[in-house]
Amino acid sequence: MFKIQVKNLSFSIDNKDILKDISFDIPKGSFVGIIGPNGSGKSTLLKNIYRVYKPSSGTILLDNKEIAKMKDKDCAKEIAVLAQESNSHFDFTVEQIVKMGRYPYKSVFEDYSKEDLRMVKEMIQKVGLENYSDRNFSQLSGGEKQRTLIARALVQNTDFLILDEPTNHLDIGYQIQLMDLVKGLKITTLAAIHDMNLSAMYCDYLIVMKDGKVRDFGVVEEVINSKMLKDVFGVNAYVGVNPVNKKLQVSFMHTHEHIAGLGTDHVHEDGFTGVHTH
Numbered sequence: 001m002f003k004i005q006v007k008n009l010s011f012s013i014d015n016k017d018i019l020k021d022i023s024f025d026i027p028k029g030s031f032v033g034i035i036g037p038n039g040s041g042k043s044t045l046l047k048n049i050y051r052v053y054k055p056s057s058g059t060i061l062l063d064n065k066e067i068a069k070m071k072d073k074d075c076a077k078e079i080a081v082l083a084q085e086s087n088s089h090f091d092f093t094v095e096q097i098v099k100m101g102r103y104p105y106k107s108v109f110e111d112y113s114k115e116d117l118r119m120v121k122e123m124i125q126k127v128g129l130e131n132y133s134d135r136n137f138s139q140l141s142g143g144e145k146q147r148t149l150i151a152r153a154l155v156q157n158t159d160f161l162i163l164d165e166p167t168n169h170l171d172i173g174y175q176i177q178l179m180d181l182v183k184g185l186k187i188t189t190l191a192a193i194h195d196m197n198l199s200a201m202y203c204d205y206l207i208v209m210k211d212g213k214v215r216d217f218g219v220v221e222e223v224i225n226s227k228m229l230k231d232v233f234g235v236n237a238y239v240g241v242n243p244v245n246k247k248l249q250v251s252f253m254h255t256h257e258h259i260a261g262l263g264t265d266h267v268h269e270d271g272f273t274g275v276h277t278h
Contacts, residue, residue, distance in 0.1 A: 009058035036209035142169035
């Protein structure tokens with residue numbers, strides 16, 4: 001069963017084609033990463049799905065319902081979003097901002113219930129900001145702001161989460177904590193991710209984008225290889241398997257270095273692409 005189906009999606013701004021005939025289906029409960037160079041259309045694709053942009057043509061279905069025909073509040077009950085850019089001059093406290101995630105469930109002037117407040121407190125703790133509840137958003141570091149906005153998205157309690165480069169501004173400890181948290185929710189997640197190794201660790205499937213088109217879509221082990229990294233990103237890389245977690249791991253080279261003896265990918269005994277591990 002598919003959570004999201006994108007069918008022949010195209011999007012243009014000022015007669016410039018940004019997205020070109022994109023189609024893919026995302027299975028329910030899967031964690032899907034979108035990778036690709038800057039300007040490939042990752043954020044624009046996500047904005048079409050969460051309705052900041054209106055597609056020039058094509059259809060997006062959420063649980064077999066056309067997203068374009070849904071009411072805003074109904075959409076907010078179905079999709080939680082952590083956008084790439086956020087308004088950084090909020091004059092609200094961390095707690096107030098996280099509470100905003102409950103708005104789809106409130107009628108005008110309705111106060112927060114005990115359950116709402118419990119969820120808000122729990123999510124603030126989960127992102128490690130329990131000592132910051134009364135702190136003004138504008139006084140937070142970039143990473144603290146990001147964690148506040150993640151908590152706000154999670155408190156919407158949807159079963160579909162869109163993340164646009166969610167680990168921006170986070171140090172490696174919080175990157176892993178965030179990805180562990182999201183993965184542990186076991187809800188359908190679509191995330192634009194820059195870090196190839198985080199993609200390999202957490203994603204079930206990857207969508208590869210370049211020049212506004214989907215270049216590839218499949219399980220991580222089929223998608224990440226040194227040929228793709230060269231073709232799509234223009235980088236030399238060695239792709240192996242981490243002997244501890246058995247996930248693919250990417251090691252990047254200087255631009256002038258070539259992988260000796262590997263004109264094409266080396267294939268493991270276990271079928272993976274990259275360097276042998278013993």
